[in-house]
Amino acid sequence: NAGVTQTPKFQVLKTGQSMTLQCAQDMNHEYMSWYRQDPGMGLRLIHYSVGAGITDQGEVPNGYNVSRSTTEDFPLRLLSAAPSQTSVYFCASSYTVTRGLPAYFGAGTRLSVL
Amino acid sequence: GDSVTQMEGPVTLSEEAFLTINCTYTATGYPSLFWYVQYPGEGLQLLLKATKADDKGSNKGFEATYRKETTSFHLEKGSVQVSDSAVYFCALSEKAGTALIFGKGTTLSVSS
Numbered sequence: 061n062a063g064v065t066q067t068p069k070f071q072v073l074k075t076g077q078s079m080t081l082q083c084a085q086d087m088n089h090e091y092m093s094w095y096r097q098d099p100g101m102g103l104r105l106i107h108y109s110v111g112a113g114i115t116d117q118g119e120v121p122n123g124y125n126v127s128r129s130t131t132e133d134f135p136l137r138l139l140s141a142a143p144s145q146t147s148v149y150f151c152a153s154s155y156t157v158t159r160g161l162p163a164y165f166g167a168g169t170r171l172s173v174l
Numbered sequence: 175g176d177s178v179t180q181m182e183g184p185v186t187l188s189e190e191a192f193l194t195i196n197c198t199y200t201a202t203g204y205p206s207l208f209w210y211v212q213y214p215g216e217g218l219q220l221l222l223k224a225t226k227a228d229d230k231g232s233n234k235g236f237e238a239t240y241r242k243e244t245t246s247f248h249l250e251k252g253s254v255q256v257s258d259s260a261v262y263f264c265a266l267s268e269k270a271g272t273a274l275i276f277g278k279g280t281t282l283s284v285s286s
Contacts, residue, residue, distance in 0.1 A: 064217075093273050093274075095276075100278060101278060102263065102276045102277055102278035102279050103218075103263070103274075103276040103279075105273045105274075105275075108273050118273060150217055150218065152218075152274070162208055162220040162223055163220075163274055164220075165210075165217040165218040165219070166217050167216060167217045168216075168217050
């Protein structure tokens, strides 16, 4: 049981490049989400999904795209990277049936945009 | 909207000292409350949770009680260890299918 797996762990991009951050979970969780963590800002929600084929925007969605074609995978796409997107990105998953159930987090992707 | 406010850090303690990290929340309904811990270079791990008023969550010597009257969920530990050095996040979940809302995190540093 691997839990939530994120790849890559580290990435350096040049301004304007695009890339996809991968996230996969093997717990059959309906709910998946992407956060970014910046110093002094805590974790801010980028996008989330309540099930395959359903996605919605969070607090800071601009510059990011997501899709959810399967229950297991929830990739995050940076369309045209900007230095403001330098951050640590975390994927999380959880059941949606009961609100008291916690989220499980991946180990994170540290992204630098030059 | 819903929000979580944590005490500013960093918190610096000596080993075996008593720890309190304050957390208050604003929510329209009756949220579930969580404490997550992030060790250096790692993702977040659930530390404890409480789902209704007066519930006490506990784990690894840490405790927090859901206080609806004061909208608080303060984290406490009677005797901290060097291995407790980490960033601690308070979070709430308003209802099923919604995202966790996090506080900004409190860095704890424990020295021997």
